[in-house]
Amino acid sequence: MKQLYSFRLLSVILLSSLLVVYGCGSKGGTTPPPNPCAGVTITVAGTISHPITGSSNGSINASASGGSSGFTYSINGSAFQTSGNFPALAAGSYTIVAKNTEGCTGSTAFTLTPINPCTGVTINVTGTTVNPTFTTVSNGSISATASGSSGFTYNLNGGVFQASGNFANLAVGTYTVVAKDLNGCTGSTVFTLTAPNPCTGITINVTATTINPTTAAATNGSISASASGSTGFTFNINGGTFQATGNFNNLGQGTYTIVAKDLNGCTGSASFTLTAPNPCAGVTITVSTVVTGNRPCESNNGSIVATGSGGTGPYTFSINAGAFQTSNNFINLAAATYSISARDVNNCVSSANNVVVNNLAAGPLFLAVQNVIQGNCVGCHNASGASGGMNFAVDCNIVANKDRIRVRAVDGTPSAMPPTGLLPASEKQKITNWINAGGRFTD
Ligand code: HEC
Known part of the structure; x- marks a missing residue:
């Protein structure tokens, strides 16, 4: 304000100087008009109301004095208005300029600071409680009321605020009731609901x-x-x-x-x-088997036919702990020891664990041929000299090549074997007899 005043004073002095200059050059000199603000001090006073933190409800009610009347007011450079009352202000700094009818001004800076609405406010929450009738039911309640401010709402254990301080259907436990006034100031109290345990002393x-x-x-x-x-x-x-x-x-x-x-x-x-009765209690299943041995010099052809008894049929069977099957006939078996199990309709199971499939012995017709060949052929047909690719020292090679043997040694076609001349008729007959009987190892 002082600076502004000084500027105006300087302007007046400059204007006076010009007039003086003009006056000196003119014919008849004139005197400058008097400065209406000279010697006038306008003072701006005001009452302020600080805003609540975060809101714009502060105000400044300013009034000016000094000089003539008819003041208008401006806040922070706004348009001048007749009222010195500025409501709805947020916290901050404000400069109010007052101007009288002659245009003379004065100003004052005001600072509005945010005020905590809860300072000095103490909200007490009191209440009456009704305990649940037993620890096992939720029929307790709390009726809370607050004092120390106004416009209260209430919540329970941090829940939603509600108009009433009544909370029902509560179980045994500890509850915090918060009361909040219109300005958001809060107070709280912890209530504890207890109940007798209805199960004490009761044994069911x-x-x-x-x-x-x-x-x-x-x-x-x-x-x-x-x-x-x-x-x-x-x-x-x-x-x-x-x-x-x-x-x-x-x-x-x-x-x-x-x-x-x-x-x-x-x-x-x-x-x-x-527990269900055990259907196998007292049941002894017997597994019996009929074994057919494996005939050598062919693919595996042993077999076991199993029969179950002692349980409740029909039975299913398995070999060497394999899957159970309806058929009791296991075929194409190599010479070995097998385990055969029989299972009845109640899942009662028994096993025969040492069922032996043997290799069958050589038959008499084969042995006669073997004898002929060992005597007449093996000298040229052996491991070190398998003439024509044939080693007749191995029995199964005799079986496998029986047709070629007959052609060469019985029929002599295309040339005789042995090369030195055909066998006697009786020897050839042994070959013929064996082949006619089937030509197998066991014939
Ligand atoms: C002195 C040696 C000798 C004797 C003994 C002999 N073989 Fe041979 N065998 C041969 C020779 C060499 C061949 C290969 C040439 C041929 O196939 O004629 C042959 C080939 C064969 C073949 C193969 C022929 C074919 O068609 O694949 C047969 C089968 C055979 N002999 C059977 C016999 C029988 C059976 C005897 C005894 C009764 C016999 N051999 C005695 C020397 C002999």
Whole structure:
């Protein structure tokens, strides 16, 4: 303000100088008009109301004095208005300029600082509580009221604020009620609801009669449970839904836990085991076998025919712990020791573990031919000199090449074997007889 005043004063002095200059050059001099603001000091005073933190509800009510009347007012360079009252101000710095009818001005800076609406406000929450009737029920309540401010809303344990301080359907526990006034100032109190434990001193016993399922796979067992030690029981099985009766049907073998709950939620429990009769108890299954040995010099051809007895047929069979099959005939077996199992309709199983398939012995017709060949052919047909690719020292090579042997040694076609001349007729007949009988190792 002082600076502004000084500037105006300087302007007046400059203007006066010009007039003086003009006056000196003119014919008849004139005197400059008097400065209306000279010697005038305009003072701006005001009452301020600080805004609440974060809002624009502060105000400045300014009034000017000094000089003539008829003031208008401007705030922070705004247009001049007749009222010196500036409402709706946020926290900050404001300069109010007052101007009188002659245009003389004065100003004052005001600072609005945010005020905490809760300073000095103490909100007390009091209340009455109704405890739940038992630890097992939620029928307690809290009726809270607050004092120390106005326009309260309430919440419970950090929940949504509501107009009423009444909270119902509460279980045993600790609850914090917060009361909040119109300005967001809060106060709180912790309330504790307690209740007697209705189960103290109560022991609930669960007993039952059980019916076992008729077989291992059946689900026709049942449990009929009843409870004692209190009243108004409901029952559940294996943690399921509580029901009015203790009867549970359609049960397979297994262990079941029955819980009985009285009217106050007190519980007792017991476990019951349903077992199915073992259908194999007292049953001895015998596995008998008829073995046919393996005939050498062919692909595996031994076989075992199994028969089960002692259980409930029909039986299924497995070999060497393989899958059970309907057929009791195992074929194409090599010479070895086998385990044969028979299983009846109740899954009762028994095994014969040392079923031996042997290699069958050489037959007499083959032995006669073997004798002829060892005497007449092996000298040229052996491991070191397999003439024509044939080693007749190995029995199965005789079997495998019987047709070629007949052609060469019996028919002499295309040339005789041995090369030195055909065998005697009796020897050739041995070859013919064996081949006609089947030409196998066992013939
Ligand atoms: C002195 C040696 C000698 C004797 C003994 C001999 N073989 Fe041979 N064998 C041969 C020779 C060499 C060949 C190959 C040339 C041929 O196939 O004629 C042959 C080839 C064969 C063949 C192959 C022919 C074919 O068609 O694949 C047969 C089969 C055979 N001999 C059977 C016999 C029988 C059976 C005897 C005894 C009864 C016999 N050999 C005695 C020397 C002999």
